[in-house]
Amino acid sequence: MTAASNKELKQDINCDFDPGSISADAALMRILESVQPIPQRETIAIRAALGRVTSEDIKSRVNVPNHTNSAMDGYAISGAAIPKTGSAQFKVAGISFAGRPFDGRVDAEQCVRIMTGAVMPEGCDTVVTQERVSREGDQVMISSEEIVGANVRQAGEDLTPGDVAIAAGSRIGPAHLGLAASLGFSELPVLRRPRVAFFSTGDELRSVGEALEIGDLYDSNRYTLFGMLSEDNVELIDLGIVRDDPEAIKQGFESAASCADVVITSAGASVGDADYVKQTLDEIGAVNFWKVAIKPGRPLSFGKVRDSLFFGLPGNPVSVMVTYQIFVREALRKLAGEKNAPVLKLEVPLTSQLKKRAGRVEYQRGILSRDADGNTTVSSTGEQGSGILHSMSVANCFIILSADSEGAEPGDMVQVQPFSQFA
Ligand code: AMP
Numbered sequence: 001m002t003a004a005s006n007k008e009l010k011q012d013i014n015c016d017f018d019p020g021s022i023s024a025d026a027a028l029m030r031i032l033e034s035v036q037p038i039p040q041r042e043t044i045a046i047r048a049a050l051g052r053v054t055s056e057d058i059k060s061r062v063n064v065p066n067h068t069n070s071a072m073d074g075y076a077i078s079g080a081a082i083p084k085t086g087s088a089q090f091k092v093a094g095i096s097f098a099g100r101p102f103d104g105r106v107d108a109e110q111c112v113r114i115m116t117g118a119v120m121p122e123g124c125d126t127v128v129t130q131e132r133v134s135r136e137g138d139q140v141m142i143s144s145e146e147i148v149g150a151n152v153r154q155a156g157e158d159l160t161p162g163d164v165a166i167a168a169g170s171r172i173g174p175a176h177l178g179l180a181a182s183l184g185f186s187e188l189p190v191l192r193r194p195r196v197a198f199f200s201t202g203d204e205l206r207s208v209g210e211a212l213e214i215g216d217l218y219d220s221n222r223y224t225l226f227g228m229l230s231e232d233n234v235e236l237i238d239l240g241i242v243r244d245d246p247e248a249i250k251q252g253f254e255s256a257a258s259c260a261d262v263v264i265t266s267a268g269a270s271v272g273d274a275d276y277v278k279q280t281l282d283e284i285g286a287v288n289f290w291k292v293a294i295k296p297g298r299p300l301s302f303g304k305v306r307d308s309l310f311f312g313l314p315g316n317p318v319s320v321m322v323t324y325q326i327f328v329r330e331a332l333r334k335l336a337g338e339k340n341a342p343v344l345k346l347e348v349p350l351t352s353q354l355k356k357r358a359g360r361v362e363y364q365r366g367i368l369s370r371d372a373d374g375n376t377t378v379s380s381t382g383e384q385g386s387g388i389l390h391s392m393s394v395a396n397c398f399i400i401l402s403a404d405s406e407g408a409e410p411g412d413m414v415q416v417q418p419f420s421q422f423a
Pocket residue numbers: 200201202204205217218219220221222266267268269270272314315316317
């Protein structure tokens with residue numbers, strides 16, 4: 001054997017690529033191409049809109065702020081009355097509190113004691129903060145160094161009537177709720193939430209509370225899925241555990257598709273003797289793809305059952321979490337009408353050694369932290385087996401290693417994707 005063919009052979013052994021799989025990027029593209037946002041809208045009470053997606057632009061009906069007001073506690077004056085040199089005396093003509101404005105005109109040699117948020121009195125355009133004046137009785141000394149127009153928030157500075165306060169397709173978070181309330185909205189127009197039905201497959205699975213026989217294990221995938229779906233803008237329907245039986249799986253598919261926009265299963269998705277997911281999808285649905293060059297998570301099937309989108313996730317607990325976060329979550333966001341929800345990825349220095357074979361993009365579990373010098377670094381959670389759910393529970397990010405990467409060393413820059421809780 002020549003040196004060259006030896007090298008090729010070595011590469012083959014070390015390479016983890018399965019020609020039947022598609023790349024992770026291609027998989028995500030195919031998924032997103034198949035998803036159209038849900039069109040149905042409803043108008044709901046403002047608090048109930050938290051976590052939902054706006055169905056139209058929310059436009060201001062008022063000026064924000066409503067009135068020109070003070071940004072500080074101090075004294076309101078006319079800027080034109082600031083002395084050219086030295087200091088000048090101003091007589092305190094009254095007080096303007098937030099919600100209790102000063103009622104009257106202010107002459108040039110007068111000032112008004114004013115609190116933050118209080119309406120600017122007529123004739124005043126400047127606030128001198130209380131720390132910068134000396135006051136004796138009802139006389140206040142103001143210096144020539146004060147600046148005309150300082151410490152005042154102009155009416156409409158933030159928004160004027162007709163301005164878009166919250167764009168259509170925004171996921172409503174706490175700031176949006178507050179903003180909507182500040183504009184006087186008691187209800188908000190939102191899109192219907194996607195309905196997602198999910199079940200686990202496997203003869204070995206038992207529910208918590210049941211006794212385990214030899215070879216049994218507790219179904220954890222329905223719990224991680226419940227947790228991840230609960231963070232997303234969906235209505236969820238838990239259909240329990242379905243046995244490794246073609247008829248039972250078919251029935252599971254049918255009942256899930258009849259009540260949901262999206263059907264998610266876990267396990268039974270590879271090509272073992274008891275893996276009926278792809279077979280069932282072939283039979284009563286449509287397979288778009290069923291193998292992705294990703295680790296963990298290669299046996300990921302995607303397609304349709306009736307009119308519902310279908311995701312057949314792998315069985316291994318970490319694979320379920322990775323494939324959900326990388327593929328399913330993106331699909332659900334698009335389905336829910338969410339726009340402008342970029343996935344945050346960062347380049348940070350690595351402090352561990354990471355092992356990897358070329359061939360598949362890998363999502364290893366990492367811990368982002370700050371070192372003693374205040375620099376952000378990432379370390380591995382350790383063992384990366386796809387059944388080791390503990391690695392997910394201590395991680396706060398994925399470390400993404402490209403398909404051609406053959407591992408990484410301490411000091412290398414690596415790409416990380418922080419776990420994106422609803423934020
Ligand atoms: P499968 O894809 O059916 O071959 O499953 C792959 C591995 O994941 C097997 O070790 C299963 O026992 C395990 N597994 C499948 N479903 C679950 C589940 N719901 N909870 C925990 N582990 C599971």
